[in-house]
Amino acid sequence: MDIYKIVGIAVIATILATLLKSQKKEIAIILSIATGLVILLYVSLYLNNVIDTVLEISSRVNLDLSFVKIILKIISISYICEFGSQICKDAGESSIASKVELAGKVIIIYISTPIITSLLNILSDF
Amino acid sequence: MEVDLIFKIAAIGIVIAVLHIILENSGRKEQAMMTTLAGLIVVLLMVVQQISLLFETIKSIFNF
Numbered sequence: 001m002d003i004y005k006i007v008g009i010a011v012i013a014t015i016l017a018t019l020l021k022s023q024k025k026e027i028a029i030i031l032s033i034a035t036g037l038v039i040l041l042y043v044s045l046y047l048n049n050v051i052d053t054v055l056e057i058s059s060r061v062n063l064d065l066s067f068v069k070i071i072l073k074i075i076s077i078s079y080i081c082e083f084g085s086q087i088c089k090d091a092g093e094s095s096i097a098s099k100v101e102l103a104g105k106v107i108i109i110y111i112s113t114p115i116i117t118s119l120l121n122i123l124s125d126f
Numbered sequence: 127m128e129v130d131l132i133f134k135i136a137a138i139g140i141v142i143a144v145l146h147i148i149l150e151n152s153g154r155k156e157q158a159m160m161t162t163l164a165g166l167i168v169v170l171l172m173v174v175q176q177i178s179l180l181f182e183t184i185k186s187i188f189n190f
Contacts, residue, residue: 016136027139030169034135037176038128044183051187072188
């Protein structure tokens with residue numbers, strides 16, 4: 001049932017944004033940002049449960065929790081990066097969008113260096 | 127609160143567009159510009175609150 005609400009909100013907001021685009025393009029951009037935020041906030045409850053399940057499973061398998069947290073961080077960074085770059089592209093600023101994507105990629109690599117280092121340590125111990 | 131935000135922003139946008147057109151046609155271009163800017167700032171403030179709420183939620187979900 002919730003997916004109907006989400007799709008309904010998205011369609012109505014798209015129509016309103018198209019209405020405003022010819023008059024005030026800036027408000028249309030802000031409207032699309034707000035819609036994305038509302039939908040994301042709505043879905044974050046479900047996401048919470050999924051993440052809790054993932055953490056529980058990984059603790060049962062005796063997986064090192066710090067690695068799972070790094071993976072979760074990477075997922076969230078990629079989501080936010082995608083969100084921001086899509087908004088920039090919608091507004092016509094595709095150069096800013098590509099810089100946002102580049103920043104996201106750099107930060108993801110920066111965060112995943114501990115995993116690579118520990119993997120190399122394990123390999124060198126053999 | 128959440129869905130109302132979208133409608134509020136759309137309503138403010140329509141009102142600003144109408145005011146802009148009226149003020150421009152009556153010859154007061156500076157006031158038209160300033161009204162547009164003021165409305166933009168109001169809407170931006172509303173959205174920035176929601177953005178900070180979103181980032182807080184994401185932080186708490188992913189346990190930073």
